[in-house]
Amino acid sequence: MDNNTENNIVLEIKHLSKTFGKNPILKDINFNVHKSDVTCIIGSSGSGKSTLLRCINLLEFPTSGEILYNGDEITSNKTNEASYRSKVGMVFQNFNLFNNMTILQNCMIGQIKVLKKDVETSKKNAIYYLEKVGMAPYINAKPRQLSGGQKQRIAIARALAMEPDVLLFDEPTSALDPQMVNDVLNVMKKLANEGLTMIIVTHEMAFAKDVANNIIFMANGFIVEEGHPSEIFVNPKNPLTKDFLGRFINNE
Amino acid sequence: MKNYYKTKIISIFFAFIIFLSNTLTVFASDIDNNAKKTFRVGMECGYAPYNWTQPNNKNGAVPIFESSDYANGYDVIMAKRIADELNLKLEIVKLDWDSLVPALQSGTVDALIAGQSTTANRKKMVDFTEPYYYASVVVLVNADSKFAKAKGISDLSHASATSQLNTFWYDIALPQIPNVNKLSAQESASTMLAALDAKKVDLVVTDLPTAKSALAAYKNFKILDFTGNNDNFHISNEETNIAISVKKGDTELKNAINTVLAKMDKNDYDRIMDQAISAQASTLPNSFIQRIIYILDGYGFSFLRGAGVTMLIALVSTILGCIIGFAVGVIQATPTSKHDPIIKRVLLFIIKLILNIYVEFFRGTPMMVQAMFIYFGSAALFNFNMSMWFASFFIVSINTGAYMAETIRGGILSIDPGQVEGAKAIGMTHVQTMIYVIIPQTFRNILPQISNNLIINIKDTCVLSVIGTVELFYVTKGIAGALYTYFESFTIVIAIYFILTFTCSKILRHLESKLDGPDNYDLATTDTLAHTSGLYKYSESPKEEGL
Ligand SMILES: Nc1ncnc2c1ncn2[C@@H]1O[C@H](COP(=O)(O)OP(=O)(O)OP(=O)(O)O)[C@@H](O)[C@H]1O
Ligand SMILES: [Mg+2]
Numbered sequence: 001m002d003n004n005t006e007n008n009i010v011l012e013i014k015h016l017s018k019t020f021g022k023n024p025i026l027k028d029i030n031f032n033v034h035k036s037d038v039t040c041i042i043g044s045s046g047s048g049k050s051t052l053l054r055c056i057n058l059l060e061f062p063t064s065g066e067i068l069y070n071g072d073e074i075t076s077n078k079t080n081e082a083s084y085r086s087k088v089g090m091v092f093q094n095f096n097l098f099n100n101m102t103i104l105q106n107c108m109i110g111q112i113k114v115l116k117k118d119v120e121t122s123k124k125n126a127i128y129y130l131e132k133v134g135m136a137p138y139i140n141a142k143p144r145q146l147s148g149g150q151k152q153r154i155a156i157a158r159a160l161a162m163e164p165d166v167l168l169f170d171e172p173t174s175a176l177d178p179q180m181v182n183d184v185l186n187v188m189k190k191l192a193n194e195g196l197t198m199i200i201v202t203h204e205m206a207f208a209k210d211v212a213n214n215i216i217f218m219a220n221g222f223i224v225e226e227g228h229p230s231e232i233f234v235n236p237k238n239p240l241t242k243d244f245l246g247r248f249i250n251n252e
Numbered sequence: 253m254k255n256y257y258k259t260k261i262i263s264i265f266f267a268f269i270i271f272l273s274n275t276l277t278v279f280a281s282d283i284d285n286n287a288k289k290t291f292r293v294g295m296e297c298g299y300a301p302y303n304w305t306q307p308n309n310k311n312g313a314v315p316i317f318e319s320s321d322y323a324n325g326y327d328v329i330m331a332k333r334i335a336d337e338l339n340l341k342l343e344i345v346k347l348d349w350d351s352l353v354p355a356l357q358s359g360t361v362d363a364l365i366a367g368q369s370t371t372a373n374r375k376k377m378v379d380f381t382e383p384y385y386y387a388s389v390v391v392l393v394n395a396d397s398k399f400a401k402a403k404g405i406s407d408l409s410h411a412s413a414t415s416q417l418n419t420f421w422y423d424i425a426l427p428q429i430p431n432v433n434k435l436s437a438q439e440s441a442s443t444m445l446a447a448l449d450a451k452k453v454d455l456v457v458t459d460l461p462t463a464k465s466a467l468a469a470y471k472n473f474k475i476l477d478f479t480g481n482n483d484n485f486h487i488s489n490e491e492t493n494i495a496i497s498v499k500k501g502d503t504e505l506k507n508a509i510n511t512v513l514a515k516m517d518k519n520d521y522d523r524i525m526d527q528a529i530s531a532q533a534s535t536l537p538n539s540f541i542q543r544i545i546y547i548l549d550g551y552g553f554s555f556l557r558g559a560g561v562t563m564l565i566a567l568v569s570t571i572l573g574c575i576i577g578f579a580v581g582v583i584q585a586t587p588t589s590k591h592d593p594i595i596k597r598v599l600l601f602i603i604k605l606i607l608n609i610y611v612e613f614f615r616g617t618p619m620m621v622q623a624m625f626i627y628f629g630s631a632a633l634f635n636f637n638m639s640m641w642f643a644s645f646f647i648v649s650i651n652t653g654a655y656m657a658e659t660i661r662g663g664i665l666s667i668d669p670g671q672v673e674g675a676k677a678i679g680m681t682h683v684q685t686m687i688y689v690i691i692p693q694t695f696r697n698i699l700p701q702i703s704n705n706l707i708i709n710i711k712d713t714c715v716l717s718v719i720g721t722v723e724l725f726y727v728t729k730g731i732a733g734a735l736y737t738y739f740e741s742f743t744i745v746i747a748i749y750f751i752l753t754f755t756c757s758k759i760l761r762h763l764e765s766k767l768d769g770p771d772n773y774d775l776a777t778t779d780t781l782a783h784t785s786g787l788y789k790y791s792e793s794p795k796e797e798g799l
């Protein structure tokens with residue numbers, strides 16, 4: 001994955017910053033995501049990880065800076081927001097499954113209404129991805145009838161069914177019981193192996209170390225250190241990174 | 253005889269509208285000169301023996317305009333005679349007492365033949381013909397009362413007494429009884445008689461025709477008529493003279509009616525009044541249960557029709573109101589960000605402002621007042637004679653919409669913002685998110701509120717009686733007034749209202765649990781060997797819309 005040629009870059013974040021009111025939350029963020037990269041964003045609570053992810057998905061509007069998707073600047077072009085989002089999907093900490101729909105409908109609605117696929121194709125596709133996350137038998141259930149781990153796997157299937165170029169994950173396992181965490185992480189590992197481009201905000205350091213090919217460490221709205229897990233986890237350069245990872249190593 | 257001061261306020265209000273209309277409108281006039289011209293006469297059709305409602309055309313009753321009931325009584329007989337002599341086509345328009353004068357002023361009717369006395373106040377608002385009846389004042393007591401043998405009004409001293417609200421019976425005659433214990437006035441003649449029957453009072457003061465026809469319903473009553481005795485009420489002619497009214501300045505019609513009245517004298521009037529009183533149902537049974545059966549037998553179909561109208565207005569208006577409410581609520585809940593184009597923000601701001609005014613106005617004023625304003629106002633102001641049906645649906649829908657808008661706005665705001673983000677994250681637009689995700693959930697959440705509104709509407713359609721909508725309450729008032737069977741008629745109608753609301757609330761509760769779907773789900777089965785997609789069997793076919 002060391003191929004840095006221009007045409008391989010899917011997302012390019014340039015000088016991105018975000019303020020809420022008078023509070024600067026993100027400060028001059030720069031990084032690139034290449035095709036099939038698994039980028040893990042780590043950092044302490046409040047460091048701005050979620051905000052960064054939400055800016056990339058345009059759920060929050062960056063105060064300044066640029067986001068280039070396949071070379072196109074997307075923050076200046078409001079009209080294509082929805083179609084951009086269908087290419088850059090997002091999985092949330094709290095799943096956000098549609099409560100009024102069954103599992104199958106959850107995975108079909110975007111395909112039918114956004115991608116304008118016909119019902120039969122959408123259904124096949126939905127079931128294909130539900131099988132992939134091991135949730136196919138639950139197609140007739142409603143979200144409220146399922147456990148957190150099951151819901152998160154369905155949320156992943158729903159995002160996958162849109163066949164996005166990039167999938168963003170915001171702490172997908174932190175609302176889950178420990179035994180369910182592995183179900184979800186295993187699904188994500190599988191996707192990484194299949195070559196899906198992912199940006200993952202996580203507190204699961206072992207997972208990040210294992211799956212990521214790029215780690216971004218954030219503190220106070222800055223990217224403090226970025227690099228391959230073999231460098232960051234083994235030989236962190238910044239004292240803040242050392243301090244943060246020290247806690248993680250002690251925990252292990 | 254009736255002398256409503258409220259009417260004055262309403263009339264000032266309509267005079268204002270008429271003033272506006274004169275400055276605004278060019279009136280289109282005289283549309284039909286081909287056929288017989290119509291003679292639209294307004295009356296209560298619930299004020300026996302002058303006028304009442306009956307379910308059939310017995311004894312020469314006349315169909316009521318936009319209703320399947322018939323009107324009869326002294327006023328109807330007189331109206332028929334006038335229409336015949338003037339070669340006009342008679343149309344009887346049933347109106348609430350308070351709406352009579354406004355209807356005349358706005359041109360909804362041509363004349364009022366409604367047992368009105370020629371009071372000075374009323375003379376300021378309408379033009380009166382010569383009297384078409386002279387109503388002497390009498391006292392009604394229970395035959396077994398200690399006052400039954402009174403020879404003059406001084407024998408009635410210290411009696412507790414009442415009469416009908418805003419009538420000269422109550423305001424002028426009753427206080428002439430020495431040391432009288434004047435109780436608060438009753439809303440209608442039927443309630444006044446019911447109070448006497450229940451011995452809440454010793455006596456009521458009324459006029460001779462009312463008293464005579466009351467005897468048909470209340471066999472235990474006795475009339476005390478002190479006419480010719482010095483110890484009687486002192487009442488001016490202005491009060492006892494009953495006359496027909498026409499719109500102020502309509503001299504042509506007034507003179508035409510006067511020529512007809514000139515051909516009759518007081519004896520003719522008394523004879524016609526007796527004819528009216530005997531035409532009024534005079535064979536009422538005595539016991540409560542038998543009377544209920546009697547009423548149901550004669551008027552059962554009228555009750556059913558009234559209930560049907562009530563349900564139709566309530567149901568249709570609740571549905572229309574919900575549609576309005578959803579439209580308004582969704583717009584009100586539309587977020588704006590400073591990244592939107594300025595035109596969109598300004599436009600949305602203006603629309604939201606207008607909708608806000610709509611919601612606040614209709615929530616903030618009584619539906620009864622709106623009904624009067626819209627129904628009569630549209631005729632006076634824009635010369636637009638909207639049908640009573642249109643007005644009814646319009647008023648109730650627009651009110652329900654105003655209430656629902658706020659409920660729905662709140663309902664939308666209370667949906668977890670994660671639902672919107674989930675939809676955005678798969679590329680759905682704001683409109684798609686609303687239609688497929690937010691509105692279905694809001695609808696489910698506010699369903700109890702919708703059913704609440706339906707029940708309120710079933711009950712509140714009764715205020716439409718002010719514009720003469722023939723809904724359940726109006727029908728009941730007519731029946732109670734025609735037979736003087738107040739308590740019995742309202743016993744029936746309270747049962748009907750309860751059955752209607754109770755049934756609706758049960759049906760909607762059932763719908764709620766239906767919408768929630770089953771409590772448990774079936775696992776889809778798969779052929780053990782074939783793991784290919786699409787081989788799962790579904791217990792129910794998924795709907796495309798995802799609702
Ligand atoms: N809508 C908002 N308005 C104002 N401040 C906000 C808003 N959203 C986030 N913040 C602030 O931005 C900062 C960063 O928040 P963010 O959620 O991005 O942190 P995080 O790194 O994801 O933390 P965690 O690990 O706890 O999820 C926090 O101080 C938070 O209070
Ligand atoms: Mg976060």
